[in-house]
Amino acid sequence: MSKRDFTNTGINTRLVHTGNDPEDFFGFVNPPVVHASTVLFPDAATMAGRNQRYTYGTKGTPTTDALATAIDALEGSAGTVLVPSGLAAVTIPLLGFLSSGDHVLIVDSVYHPTRNFADTMLARLGVEVEYYDPMIGAGIAERMKPNTKVVFTESPGSNTFEIQDIPAIAREARARGAVVMMDNTWATPLYFRPLEHGVDISIHAATKYPAGHSDVLLGTVSANERCWEQLRQTHETMGCCAAPDDVYQVLRGLRTMGVRLERHEQSALEIARWLETQPGVAQVLHPGLESFASHELWKRDFSGSSGIFSIVLDGGGTEQAHAFLDALKIFGLGYSWGGFECLAVHVQLGDRTIAKGEYGGPVIRLQIGLEDVEDIKADITLGLAAAAASR
Numbered sequence: 001m002s003k004r005d006f007t008n009t010g011i012n013t014r015l016v017h018t019g020n021d022p023e024d025f026f027g028f029v030n031p032p033v034v035h036a037s038t039v040l041f042p043d044a045a046t047m048a049g050r051n052q053r054y055t056y057g058t059k060g061t062p063t064t065d066a067l068a069t070a071i072d073a074l075e076g077s078a079g080t081v082l083v084p085s086g087l088a089a090v091t092i093p094l095l096g097f098l099s100s101g102d103h104v105l106i107v108d109s110v111y112h113p114t115r116n117f118a119d120t121m122l123a124r125l126g127v128e129v130e131y132y133d134p135m136i137g138a139g140i141a142e143r144m145k146p147n148t149k150v151v152f153t154e155s156p157g158s159n160t161f162e163i164q165d166i167p168a169i170a171r172e173a174r175a176r177g178a179v180v181m182m183d184n185t186w187a188t189p190l191y192f193r194p195l196e197h198g199v200d201i202s203i204h205a206a207t208k209y210p211a212g213h214s215d216v217l218l219g220t221v222s223a224n225e226r227c228w229e230q231l232r233q234t235h236e237t238m239g240c241c242a243a244p245d246d247v248y249q250v251l252r253g254l255r256t257m258g259v260r261l262e263r264h265e266q267s268a269l270e271i272a273r274w275l276e277t278q279p280g281v282a283q284v285l286h287p288g289l290e291s292f293a294s295h296e297l298w299k300r301d302f303s304g305s306s307g308i309f310s311i312v313l314d315g316g317g318t319e320q321a322h323a324f325l326d327a328l329k330i331f332g333l334g335y336s337w338g339g340f341e342c343l344a345v346h347v348q349l350g351d352r353t354i355a356k357g358e359y360g361g362p363v364i365r366l367q368i369g370l371e372d373v374e375d376i377k378a379d380i381t382l383g384l385a386a387a388a389a390s391r
C-alpha cells in the first residue's frame with residue numbers, strides 16, 4: 001500500500017485520512033481554504049491551452065478537490081460535484097439527465113422539496129413526472145416507458161422510512177436504459193453505498209451528518225464512470241458551485257462523522273425500542289426495528305442506521321401532536337436534521353399519492369441527537385404525557 005492509498009482500509013480510516021494530502025501544503029493536516037474566482041496563468045500559451053490544473057474558481061479549487069476526493073473514496077464513485085445545498089444536489093442531476101419529452105419515475109415517499117421541483121420546474125420543462133410505490137421493487141419494470149430516462153429513489157423514504165429494494169429497482173431500470181439516482185442522505189456512505197447496488201448517481205444533503213453541526217448547507221452528487229462526464233458538464237454549465245468555507249466545514253465534519261453516527265445510531269435504536277413499549281405510541285417507524293415492515297430489506301442491504309425515525313401517536317390529531325411538541329424541553333422544533341441536537345416535527349403526508357400510510361394517529365419525526373439517552377427519554381415522556389392529557 002502506498003503511503004496515501006486508503007482504498008482497502010476501514011471506513012473510519014478513510015474518513016480520517018482521505019481527501020487532501022498534507023504533503024501538498026507544507027505538511028499542514030488540513031487543506032487551505034481557497035477563496036477564488038481568478039486563477040492566473042504563467043504565459044499566453046498556457047492560458048490558450050486551458051490545460052492548467054486550476055483555471056477558474058467555479059471549476060474547482062484545492063479545497064473542493066479535497067472534499068470531492070474524500071467523498072469519492074467513501075462512495076466508490078468516479079467523480080463528485082459539490083453544490084450549495086442538499087436540494088441542489090437533487091435538482092442538478094435531474095436537470096442534467098432529463099429533457100423535454102422524457103418520463104421520470106420518482107418514489108412517492110420522496111423528500112417534499114424534490115417532489116415540488118418535479119411537479120413545478122420539471123413539469124414546466126415538459127418532463128412527464130410519475131410517482132411509484134416505495135415497495136415496488138422489481139415491479140418498477142411495469143412502470144417503465146420507452147422514454148423513462150431517470151428512476152429517482154430515496155431510501156429510506158422521508159418521514160415514513162420505507163426501505164426500497166434498490167438492487168431490484170436498479171437492475172430493472174438500467175436494463176431498460178434509465179439512469180438510477182438515489183438520495184442517500186439518511187444512511188450516509190457509511191451505512192449504504194448506492195453505487196455498489198446498481199445506482200448510477202448518489203446524492204447527499206451533506207448539510208446533515210457530514211456537516212453535523214446545524215450550521216452549514218451543502219450537497220454532494222457522486223456518479224459512476226458511465227454518468228460522471230454528463231454530471232460534471234451539467235455542474236460546470238450551471239455554475240452551481242459551493243462556497244469554500246462551507247466545503248471546508250464539511251470536510252472537517254467528515255473526520256468525526258463515524259463516531260458521531262455510531263452514537264446517533266445507538267441512542268436512536270435504544271430509544272426506538274423503548275418507545276415500542278410506551279403507552280400512547282401506536283407504532284415506531286424505524287428500519288432497524290424487527291417490527292418495521294421493510295426491516296428485512298434494511299438488514300440485507302444496509303450496515304447501520306442513523307439517528308432519525310418517526311413515531312405514530314396512538315390516535316388523536318393536530319391538537320395531540322402540538323401538545324406533544326410543545327411539552328418538549330430538550331428537543332427543538334426544527335426541520336433540518338443531522339446536527340448534534342434532538343429535533344422533533346409533526347410530519348405532514350398530504351402530498352403523497354400512493355404511500356399515504358393510513359396511520360391511526362399523528363406522525364412525529366424525531367432526530368435523536370448526542371445528548372444523554374436518559375434525558376432524551378425523560379423529555380419524550382413529557383411529550384407523551386401532554387399528548388395523552390390533551391385527549
Ligand SMILES: Cc1ncc(COP(=O)(O)O)c(C=O)c1O
Pocket residue numbers: 085086087088111154158183185186204205206207217218219335336337
Ligand atoms: C432526504 C433529504 N434530501 C435532501 C435534503 C435537502 O437538504 P438541504 O437542507 O441541504 O437542502 C433534505 C433536507 O432535509 C433531506 O431530508
